[in-house]
Amino acid sequence: MSQLLLDVNELTMRFGGLLAVNSVNLSVKHRQIVSIIGPNGAGKTTVFNCLSGFYIPTDGSVMFNGQQLAGLKDFQISRKGLVRTFQHVRLFSKMTVIENMLVAQHRHLNTNLFAGMFKTPAYRRLEKEAMDRAVYWLEEVNLLQHANRAAGNLAYGQQRKLEIARCMSTQPQLLLLDEPAAGLNPNETKELDQLIVRLRDEHEISILLIEHDMGLVMGISDHIYVIAQGTPLAEGSPDEVKQNPDVIKAYLGES
Amino acid sequence: MRGSLYNAVFAAGITLVLACLMLGVRLGAEGTTLTVYGAGADRWEWILAGVGLVFLSQLFSTQLGRLSSRIPRPDLGTLKPQEATWKAIKPWLLAALVVGLLVWPFMVSRGAVDLATLTLIYIMLGLGLNIVVGLAGLLDLGYVAFYAVGAYTYALLSEYFGFSFWACLPIAALLAAAFGFILGFPVLRLRGDYLAIVTLGFGEMIRILLNNWTSITGGPNGISGIEKPTLFGLEFSRRASEGTQTFHEFFGIEYSSGQKVIFLYLIAVLLVIVVIYLINRLMRMPIGRAWEALREDEIACRSLGLNRTVIKLSAFTLGASTAGFAGCFFAARQGFISPESFIFIESAIILAIVVLGGMGSQIGVILAAIVMTVLPELAREFSDYRMLMFGLLMVVMMRWRPEGLVPMKRPHLELK
Numbered sequence: 001m002s003q004l005l006l007d008v009n010e011l012t013m014r015f016g017g018l019l020a021v022n023s024v025n026l027s028v029k030h031r032q033i034v035s036i037i038g039p040n041g042a043g044k045t046t047v048f049n050c051l052s053g054f055y056i057p058t059d060g061s062v063m064f065n066g067q068q069l070a071g072l073k074d075f076q077i078s079r080k081g082l083v084r085t086f087q088h089v090r091l092f093s094k095m096t097v098i099e100n101m102l103v104a105q106h107r108h109l110n111t112n113l114f115a116g117m118f119k120t121p122a123y124r125r126l127e128k129e130a131m132d133r134a135v136y137w138l139e140e141v142n143l144l145q146h147a148n149r150a151a152g153n154l155a156y157g158q159q160r161k162l163e164i165a166r167c168m169s170t171q172p173q174l175l176l177l178d179e180p181a182a183g184l185n186p187n188e189t190k191e192l193d194q195l196i197v198r199l200r201d202e203h204e205i206s207i208l209l210i211e212h213d214m215g216l217v218m219g220i221s222d223h224i225y226v227i228a229q230g231t232p233l234a235e236g237s238p239d240e241v242k243q244n245p246d247v248i249k250a251y252l253g254e255s
Numbered sequence: 256m257r258g259s260l261y262n263a264v265f266a267a268g269i270t271l272v273l274a275c276l277m278l279g280v281r282l283g284a285e286g287t288t289l290t291v292y293g294a295g296a297d298r299w300e301w302i303l304a305g306v307g308l309v310f311l312s313q314l315f316s317t318q319l320g321r322l323s324s325r326i327p328r329p330d331l332g333t334l335k336p337q338e339a340t341w342k343a344i345k346p347w348l349l350a351a352l353v354v355g356l357l358v359w360p361f362m363v364s365r366g367a368v369d370l371a372t373l374t375l376i377y378i379m380l381g382l383g384l385n386i387v388v389g390l391a392g393l394l395d396l397g398y399v400a401f402y403a404v405g406a407y408t409y410a411l412l413s414e415y416f417g418f419s420f421w422a423c424l425p426i427a428a429l430l431a432a433a434f435g436f437i438l439g440f441p442v443l444r445l446r447g448d449y450l451a452i453v454t455l456g457f458g459e460m461i462r463i464l465l466n467n468w469t470s471i472t473g474g475p476n477g478i479s480g481i482e483k484p485t486l487f488g489l490e491f492s493r494r495a496s497e498g499t500q501t502f503h504e505f506f507g508i509e510y511s512s513g514q515k516v517i518f519l520y521l522i523a524v525l526l527v528i529v530v531i532y533l534i535n536r537l538m539r540m541p542i543g544r545a546w547e548a549l550r551e552d553e554i555a556c557r558s559l560g561l562n563r564t565v566i567k568l569s570a571f572t573l574g575a576s577t578a579g580f581a582g583c584f585f586a587a588r589q590g591f592i593s594p595e596s597f598i599f600i601e602s603a604i605i606l607a608i609v610v611l612g613g614m615g616s617q618i619g620v621i622l623a624a625i626v627m628t629v630l631p632e633l634a635r636e637f638s639d640y641r642m643l644m645f646g647l648l649m650v651v652m653m654r655w656r657p658e659g660l661v662p663m664k665r666p667h668l669e670l671k
Contacts, residue, residue, distance in 0.1 A: 052558060078560035086558070092551035095544070096665050102541070103548040104559045109541040116540035117533065135670050148667050170559060 004063070005030050005206050006051075006082070006174055011060035013043075013050050013230075020046045022231045023060070028174060028206050033196065035209045035217045037241075038227035039250060044210045045087060047227070048178055051208075052084045053077040064174070079107055083167040084176035087210075089159045093152025097143060097162060100151050101134035104166045130169075137165040141195065157188040164195065174206045175199065181213045189216060196220055218242065226250070263313035270309045274302045277643060356524050360517045368513075368520045372588060374628040375523035376581050379530050381608040381620040383577025386534065388606065389615035389663070390543065391570035392550025393442075394451040396602055397458025400438075401431040401575040403465060403597035405582020410478040410592055411471065420484035420587045424580065431579025432572045434461075439571035443564055446553075458602055466594040477593025483515060484522055484587050491515035519588050526584060530577055531617065537573065538617075539666065546570050547615070607645075611652055613659025622660050 008026040012019070021043045028034045036044050050057040053074035062069040069077050078084075092100050102109075109130055110116065115123040138144040141161040146154060151162060160180060167175055177196070181189045193216055199205055211217045217224065218238040226233040226241060228250040234241055241247055279302060281292045294302075312319060360368040380402060387395045405427040412418040412426065442453050465472045472478065483491055489502040491514055502518075503510040537543045545566045548556050557563060586592050604627060612623030631641050652659075 054554075054557075074557040075560045075562050078558055083560075084558050086555070090552045090555035090558075092548045092555065094551055094665075095547055096668070098668050098670065099544055099547075099665070103544045103556075103561070106541050106545055107560050111541050113537075113540075113542070116542070117536050131668070131670070144670070147670055148665070150665065166559070 003029060005032075005065060006208070007061075007063040008051070009061045009063070011047065011050055011062065012058050013046055013055060014058040020230050021050065021057075022229075024225075024227065024230075024232050026208075026225060028208055030206060031200055031204050032222045033200055033207045033209060033220050035211060035221040035224045036227060037211065037214075037217055037224060038233070041229075042227045043230040044227055045178055046230075048084060048176055048208075048210065051077075052082065052176060078170065078172075081171070081173035082176065083170050083172040083174075085163045085167055085178055085180060087178045087182065089156070089163055091151040091159055091162060091166075094150055096148050097138065097151050097154070098131075098134055098147040100162060100166050101138065101169050102130055104169050105130040105133065108171070133169050133171075137169045140168075140198075141165045157184050160184060160188075160192070161195070168199070168203070168205075172205060174208060177207060177209045177211075179210055179212060181211055181216050189213060192216070193220060259314055259316060262316070263310045266313045267306050267310035271302070271306045274305060278302055353524075353528070357521065360520050365513050365516050368516050370629065370632055372516070372520045372523045374625055375520070375527050376585055376588075377605070377608060377624040377628050378527050378621050379523075379581035379584075380578055380605045381612065381624045382527075382530055382534055382617060383574045383581065384605050384609050385574075385612075385615065385617065385620050386537070386546070386577070387570055387574035388609050389613075389620075390538065390550065391546040391567065391574075393567065393570060394447065395454045395571075395574070396451050396599075396606065397438075397454040397456070397461075398574070398578060398605055399597045399599070399602040400458040400461035401434055401578035402582040402585070402601070403461050403594070404431045404434050404575075405579030406586040406592050406596070407465060407472060407478075407582075408579070409583040409586045410481050413482050414478060414480075420482065420583070424583050427583035428576040428579040431582065432576035435571040435573075435575025436568060438575075439568040442571075443567055455599070455602075458599060462594050462597050465597070473593075475593060475595070477591060477595070479591040481586050481590050481592070483590065484519070486518065491518055523584060523588075526580060530580065531621075534577075535617065542566070542569055607649065611648075611659060613662045615663035616659060616661050619659045619661035619663070626660075 004027045006026065006028040008024065011021055011024045011026070013021040024043075024047060026034070026036075026047075036047065038044055046055065049055040051062055051069070053069070053072055053076070057070050060070065064077075064080060064082055067080065069080070069082070072080075092103060095103070108126065110120075110123040110126045112123070114120075135144065135147075138147055141164065143154075143158060143162055143165065146158065151159065154162060160183075164175075164177070164180065180196075181192055184192060196207055196209070197220055200207060209217065209221070221238055223235065224238055224241045225235045226244070226247050233250055234244045234247050236244070278298060279294050281294060282289055283292050284290075360371070380398070383401075384395065384398045387393050387398070408427040408430045409418075409420065409423040412423050413420070418426070438454065438457050442450050445453060466475055468474070485491070485499075486502060488499060489505050490499055491502050494501070501510070502514060545556070545561055546569075548561065549563060549566050549570075553563060556566070585596075589596075608623045608627050609620055611619075611626070612621070613619030630644075631638070634641075634644070637644065
């Protein structure tokens with residue numbers, strides 16, 4: 001067993017002639033916040049799609065807890081404890097907040113039709129556990145008072161938080177956040193900042209983050225990878241990355 | 256004012272064109288040729304009066320709107336009892352409703368009971384399709400195929416192997432479910448319009464198969480003389496067939512043909528109650544929530560570890576099995592089935608029931624099924640215009656209540 005929670009080697013994704021991701025290496029240790037940054041169109045979200053199984057990578061390996069993930073289906077990967085959010089909020093908007101939380105825990109519930117029809121004790125116990133977990137996470141993100149409202153009626157910032165809470169209720173080990181601060185105001189960004197740190201410190205999960213808000217990224221990351229045009233450009237601690245001349249060139253252009 | 260004048264002229268023009276086409280001319284046979292007749296003068300007067308009415312109402316629509324807003328409206332919200340009292344009286348209301356349903360047929364005419372039985376069949380079908388369309392959001396235009404599978408299962412098993420109705424009921428449901436499963440596979444990746452086309456094709460395939468497989472299904476002649484259900488072996492006929500006893504002999508009462516009708520009605524009530532209970536449970540179970548989640552956002556479902564294959568197939572399978580149930584009962588009630596009973600318009604009517612009732616809402620679907628079957632009977636004199644009224648109802652509903660008669664209410668979950 002390696003120390004690494006996630007170990008990505010030579011990940012490559014090709015769409016026909018287009019090389020979207022070119023030999024990217026990544027690793028995430030337990031209880032670490034790792035960020036991927038890069039200009040728009042650099043292939044960050046494609047990396048996420050490869051990791052979470054929405055795309056089957058053309059080449060390379062994705063080891064998660066010592067298991068190969070590349071080639072597994074999306075739902076199988078998330079069942080292994082690697083769950084993602086999306087750049088655009090994807091909630092079940094007509095369903096209530098609490099139902100959103102319960103759907104996420106589908107695989108932890110008793111889905112046997114007969115158990116559900118007759119409400120067997122085992123079925124009830126699992127339903128109750130799921131409900132408790134949902135309530136716990138709604139409390140964590142301060143949404144409990146909205147539990148029975150339709151998710152689509154929440155304010156945008158609340159929808160973002162609900163998406164994270166929904167992922168957390170699946171009990172993941174690694175959370176992939178795709179631009180969680182997009183569209184948030186400075187206050188909400190600060191709350192998000194604190195939430196992410198709390199997830200790492202109190203709930204002991206690792207986080208892989210894509211984000212454009214440099215204040216957020218530099219403040220909380222333990223390690224940063226920079227990607228430009230699908231190719232790894234630099235990596236290191238926030239300070240190292242900030243001073244890397246290649247990174248400055250990629251973001252600001254050559255002088 | 257100019258805007259409303261334009262609107263008024265436009266609306267009146269459309270009314271005139273439509274009325275001319277649908278009411279103003281008539282086809283008639285003259286010997287072997289068809290001739291177009293114009294309508295009589297009195298009808299034209301009615302048409303012109305209608306056009307004038309549309310013109311005036313559009314012209315003064317703002318004034319009319321202001322007038323109608325002055326009419327006081329009853330606040331329906333206050334009529335509904337408090338949450339706590341509602342909870343207390345709900346079981347009693349339900350019990351009273353069930354008792355009422357069971358007692359009612361003994362007090363009304365045979366025709367009314369027969370119509371109620373038909374309504375109950377449509378309620379079953381609506382509830383089944385509600386799983387597929389209302390909850391899982393998969394537009395199925397060939398739902399009648401599963402209904403046909405259920406009906407033919409009973410008809411064929413009873414004709415060739417002498418199976419009884421009660422034995423065939425679960426078999427029909429299972430077989431229809433199997434067909435739902437088979438249809439589910441090719442359409443797993445399809446959504447919306449594409450899915451609608453494939454299911455439409457599937458529905459036609461089944462009908463055409465039944466129509467042409469003459470050696471087994473009897474083709475367009477259908478199957479007749481299907482056995483009626485029995486009550487623990489007691490038949491509902493005037494004379495018992497060999498080795499059996501009839502209901503009226505056993506209980507020593509006078510024979511009446513109404514007994515059979517009422518018996519069929521009671522079976523239908525029983526089946527509908529079972530179906531309502533099962534689907535109600537399903538909606539509150541993880542699988543029910545997963546169906547709705549899949550309708551809302553498939554990608555989010557996948558990212559949360561939900562297996563979309565299983566969820567979609569289960570929706571198709573369970574929806575189809577309900578239709579199989581209804582089909583089996585339909586064959587038993589009718590005593591005669593042919594592919595004619597399973598044409599596309601049936602699918603359309605069932606879909607209309609679901610949409611009019613309110614997608615996902617059980618009460619809505621039940622109400623809509625009643626409206627769709629009882630209204631045409633009440634308006635017998637207007638049977639020529641049935642499809643016209645049907646279309647009008649659709650337009651009016653979609654314009655003013657696009658969510659359906661009784662929109663689905665989200666369950667309020669207790670948190671602790």
